[in-house]
Amino acid sequence: MPSDADAPPAPKEATEQRSVPQVSTQDEPHVPTYRLVGEVFNAYLLVEVEDKLLIIDKHAAHERILFEQLKARLSSTDPSAQLLMIPIDVMMMSDEVSLVAEYRPELEAIGFSFTTARNTVSVSALPTGIEVGAVGDMLCAIAERIKTGTGSAALTRDILFEKALYQGACKAAIKAGRVYAEGHTKWLVDQLMALPNITACPHGRPVAMELSHAKLDHQFERS
Numbered sequence: 001m002p003s004d005a006d007a008p009p010a011p012k013e014a015t016e017q018r019s020v021p022q023v024s025t026q027d028e029p030h031v032p033t034y035r036l037v038g039e040v041f042n043a044y045l046l047v048e049v050e051d052k053l054l055i056i057d058k059h060a061a062h063e064r065i066l067f068e069q070l071k072a073r074l075s076s077t078d079p080s081a082q083l084l085m086i087p088i089d090v091m092m093m094s095d096e097v098s099l100v101a102e103y104r105p106e107l108e109a110i111g112f113s114f115t116t117a118r119n120t121v122s123v124s125a126l127p128t129g130i131e132v133g134a135v136g137d138m139l140c141a142i143a144e145r146i147k148t149g150t151g152s153a154a155l156t157r158d159i160l161f162e163k164a165l166y167q168g169a170c171k172a173a174i175k176a177g178r179v180y181a182e183g184h185t186k187w188l189v190d191q192l193m194a195l196p197n198i199t200a201c202p203h204g205r206p207v208a209m210e211l212s213h214a215k216l217d218h219q220f221e222r223s
Contacts, residue, residue: 032049032193034193035049036185042178044056045189055208057205058188061208063169066173070168073127074161076109079109082130088123089122090136091120092140092143099146100143130172145168
């Protein structure tokens, strides 16, 4: 199970702030020295690292981080889950409920626990790192993506579920335009800096734009 150090700090008490769901890692990856300069438009984080300025799309970054963590859990023997005191009922079409039941092994592997009825999935546990309020949208997005892909013989079960995780991670990721506590934005940058090969979200959108110190000097005609 993840340690307390893997989780982002608790959000401050403020009505305009929302907490960022935690994403745990089993190892302690190297995080290069950086300076979080700030945020613009409640959407982009400005980060100084070495001789570069990174402009990070916080939604795209969190979406990719969530996807990588959920995907890794598919091959884990110890799913990381958070139990709910009161189950959450998610309403779906009956055929989508059937697909959720069919993909129970994969969903349980990433941390879900649930029962199904004709038009309802009752969730009693969800993956660590997923905000409770995102459960309904996430499960519905996964079910919808599986349903739309079942007609393609070229998609194996593994690939189909992986594509469904794309949509699920998108629904569960933090949203642009919302204000989050500074500790959570720093945690998000830490996670991203520890995964230097990540350049795009699961849908292919860029995670960050990079400007070199030399490029900025050139733009301002500095020698």
